[in-house]
Amino acid sequence: MIEEEIVKTALLGTDRYQPNLQFDFSDIMQKIEAKAADKESRFLQQTATYFMVKAASIPLSDVAVEDLETHDSEKYISESTQKILQSALNEDNQVLLQYCFYLFQKRKEIITPYLVPDILEKYASANQRQEILPLCGFIGKEILKFRGEEIQATNSVESDVEVASFAQIKEWITQTRKNSPSSIWEKEEEKKQSAFEEILNNEKPDRRAELLELLQINLSKSDKTFLLPQLKTKSKTVKTVVIRLLMQIENSPVQEDFKTLLNELISIEIRKQLLGLKKTTAIVIQENHTLTAAQKAYGLDEISNVKGVSDGIYQLAQCIEVMPLSLVAQTINLPEADIIQQLYFDLNNNHLQLAFMENARTFHNNDLIRKIVGTGERLGLAAYLPFQEASDFYKKALKSSFGNNNRDNFYLLFNWLWNLEGYPQLDTELSMSILSQLKSNPYTIEGRNYYQLGLYLPKEIKPWLTQEINRPLGDNEGNFYQLHIQQTLKAIEDKALLNQ
Numbered sequence: 001m002i003e004e005e006i007v008k009t010a011l012l013g014t015d016r017y018q019p020n021l022q023f024d025f026s027d028i029m030q031k032i033e034a035k036a037a038d039k040e041s042r043f044l045q046q047t048a049t050y051f052m053v054k055a056a057s058i059p060l061s062d063v064a065v066e067d068l069e070t071h072d073s074e075k076y077i078s079e080s081t082q083k084i085l086q087s088a089l090n091e092d093n094q095v096l097l098q099y100c101f102y103l104f105q106k107r108k109e110i111i112t113p114y115l116v117p118d119i120l121e122k123y124a125s126a127n128q129r130q131e132i133l134p135l136c137g138f139i140g141k142e143i144l145k146f147r148g149e150e151i152q153a154t155n156s157v158e159s160d161v162e163v164a165s166f167a168q169i170k171e172w173i174t175q176t177r178k179n180s181p182s183s184i185w186e187k188e189e190e191k192k193q194s195a196f197e198e199i200l201n202n203e204k205p206d207r208r209a210e211l212l213e214l215l216q217i218n219l220s221k222s223d224k225t226f227l228l229p230q231l232k233t234k235s236k237t238v239k240t241v242v243i244r245l246l247m248q249i250e251n252s253p254v255q256e257d258f259k260t261l262l263n264e265l266i267s268i269e270i271r272k273q274l275l276g277l278k279k280t281t282a283i284v285i286q287e288n289h290t291l292t293a294a295q296k297a298y299g300l301d302e303i304s305n306v307k308g309v310s311d312g313i314y315q316l317a318q319c320i321e322v323m324p325l326s327l328v329a330q331t332i333n334l335p336e337a338d339i340i341q342q343l344y345f346d347l348n349n350n351h352l353q354l355a356f357m358e359n360a361r362t363f364h365n366n367d368l369i370r371k372i373v374g375t376g377e378r379l380g381l382a383a384y385l386p387f388q389e390a391s392d393f394y395k396k397a398l399k400s401s402f403g404n405n406n407r408d409n410f411y412l413l414f415n416w417l418w419n420l421e422g423y424p425q426l427d428t429e430l431s432m433s434i435l436s437q438l439k440s441n442p443y444t445i446e447g448r449n450y451y452q453l454g455l456y457l458p459k460e461i462k463p464w465l466t467q468e469i470n471r472p473l474g475d476n477e478g479n480f481y482q483l484h485i486q487q488t489l490k491a492i493e494d495k496a497l498l499n500q
Contacts, residue, residue, distance in 0.1 A: 006047050014039040021046040023053075025142045054147060074110045074137045080497055082112050089118055095452045096494060099423065101135060103498055110137035117143060127167045166207065169199055170214065177217035184215070185226045197226075205235035212241045224249050231298075239299050243322050244362060254298075258323055259331045261295055265316050266332055281334065283342045287312040309351045316343075317355035324363045340371055357381060376400065379409055383416040387424050390416060398433040410437055410444055423455050431457045432464070435485070439468070442481035450484035454491025465489045 005019035018039065022029050029046050036042030077085065081100070088096040104111065111119060116136045120143060123132045129149075133140050173196065176184050187194040193201070200208050212230070215223060223245070230242045231254075246254035269282045287310040291302040304314035320328065320343075329336045344356045360368040361384055369381045373393050382393040394416065397409040413434070426434070434453070438444060445453070465485055473479050 002050055006050065009043055014043050019043065019046075021050060023146075025139060075108060076112050077104060077109045078500075080500065081109075082115065084494055084498060085111070085115060089115070089122065093451070095448065095455070096491070099455055099495070100498065101132065102423065104135050109135075111135050111140075113137070113139040116140050120144065126165050130165060130167050170211065173211060173214045174217065177214060181218040181220060182222045185223075200230075205233075205238050208233075208235070209237045209241045212238065212245065215245055219245060219248055221249055224252050228253070236299050240322060243298060247323055247327065255327070257294065257298070258319060259327070261291075261315075262319055262323070262328065262331050265289055265312055265319065268332060268334065281338065283332070283334070283339070285310075285312050285316060289315055291315065306351050309349065313349060313352055317352050320352070320355040321358045321362075323359075325359060325365055325368060336367070340368060344372070360384070379412045380415070383412075383419065387420070391426065391430055395430045395433060398430075398437060407441060407444060410441065414445055414449070417456060418449075418452070420456075425458055426456050428458055428460050431461050435461070435464070435468075435488075438485075439481055442484070447480075447484050447487075451487040451491045454488040455495055457488065457492055459492060459496060462489060462492060465492075 002021055005021055009017050009019040021043075028049060032045045032049060033042050036045060084096070085100050087093075088100060103109075116139045119132060119136060120129070120140060123129060129144075133144070136143075173184065184196045185194050187197075191198075196211075200211060203211065215227075227242055227246055227249075231239060231246075233239050233242070243254055243258075246252045247258060249255065265286050267284045267286070269284050271280050271282050272278070289312045291300055296302065300315065300318050302311060302315065304311050306314060309317075323331075325336050325339065329339055332339075340356070344353055356368065357372065357378060359365060360372065360381060364384065366385060369384055370389075372378050373382045373385075376397070379393065379397050382390045384390075385393070394409070394413045398413070465488060469482055469486055469489065471482070473482060
């Protein structure tokens with residue numbers, strides 16, 4: 001360590017000890033040595049240089065940019081991209097910075113060395129560094145090593161869970177479940193628990209639930225033995241996640257218990273119509289049902305606390321929230337389509353409908369989502385559909401609500417858009433609908449979101465934006481819109497440059 005060399009030399013003196021003060025990323029120390037008048041002068045200059053570099057963590061004026069070591073194996077961002085990244089840093093444009101990082105990661109590109117110190121200075125927290133460091137290449141690691149700020153590697157989580165960040169833990173669980181699912185439960189000989197179980201025991205309930213949800217990846221019968229003890233938790237949130245996981249494991253005690261409960265709550269009647277020429281299957285709900293102690297142990301509530309909702313419907317809603325619809329259909333021997341029609345649409349009970357919506361989100365039941373959203377209601381569910389399908393639903397919703405005072409659909413659209421992964425491009429029709437709605441309601445989104453919007457829009461929108469920007473200014477709302485769509489246009493242009 002350089003600091004140890006400095007202390008040793010200061011104690012012994014330059015006549016008795018000559019330190020080796022060198023940087024791995026620059027030859028500035030060698031240059032000082034060549035120019036120094038004597039040993040003491042060299043030591044003092046090199047020591048001062050070391051502490052200046054450590055304090056600033058940027059290349060000094062004496063260190064030319066080309067002296068920062070590069071590696072043939074590293075693919076650096078282009079010169080045009082460097083300029084945009086530098087501009088984003090100077091302007092503190094977080095939206096553009098995140099888009100740049102997304103592109104660099106996707107294209108496996110490394111940030112040019114001279115920009116790395118500024119990037120590391122800006123993203124200083126452990127979680128931020130975890131995301132940014134791989135983009136900073138050799139120089140990024142050297143700078144952090146120099147400053148004593150190296151980050152614990154993700155693959156070390158299993159051996160030292162106490163120093164791992166929550167993001168590292170989640171990544172470790174995800175990769176383990178993808179590559180070797182059952183190994184998540186393996187434990188060392190001298191330990192009573194696996195690293196994963198140790199982590200769970202040290203986390204708060206909300207985080208524990210979040211980590212358990214990752215076990216959905218390659219869930220299998222081998223998980224049953226380890227999941228069952230988690231049902232003893234006092235946290236209802238954690239218990240619900242565990243129940244949902246065990247519900248998907250065939251013949252698990254949880255699955256069998258809930259199938260029994262469902263058959264107690266529901267019976268099927270065959271009804272004749274048209275003088276007996278037509279028969280229909282009707283679902284009948286046991287409105288008054290008493291839960292057993294074993295059923296209550298799952299955290300189920302027996303008495304309804306919702307006005308107008310019977311105890312039976314209230315209990316059924318709790319079942320629907322945690323049981324895959326395919327399992328419900330199998331249990332009562334009815335097609336899913338019939339269950340959806342009778343219990344969601346025909347019964348038209350808002351509390352039970354909310355349970356179906358939760359079911360659709362939790363188990364990614366796209367058929368159920370399409371049926372619900374297709375009615376023109378509950379548009380927020382469209383966010384769980386594939387991108388193009390969701391786009392079509394939002395496009396239709398904007399057309400039907402255009403010009404009215406109900407902005408709910410518009411807010412739902414932006415909530416969907418800002419949470420999309422990969423910055424997919426909207427088609428021209430939906431883009432124009434969004435911009436037209438914003439023209440009428442410009443304060444629907446914040447000023448900075450106008451730039452963010454541009455990252456999703458096609459270049460074909462540019463002529464229309466240019467025309468809007470150049471028209472005479474109007475009222476305050478119009479002025480706000482005109483000023484901010486300039487940022488939308490800039491984002492489209494920045495995106496085009498970055499993707500050349």
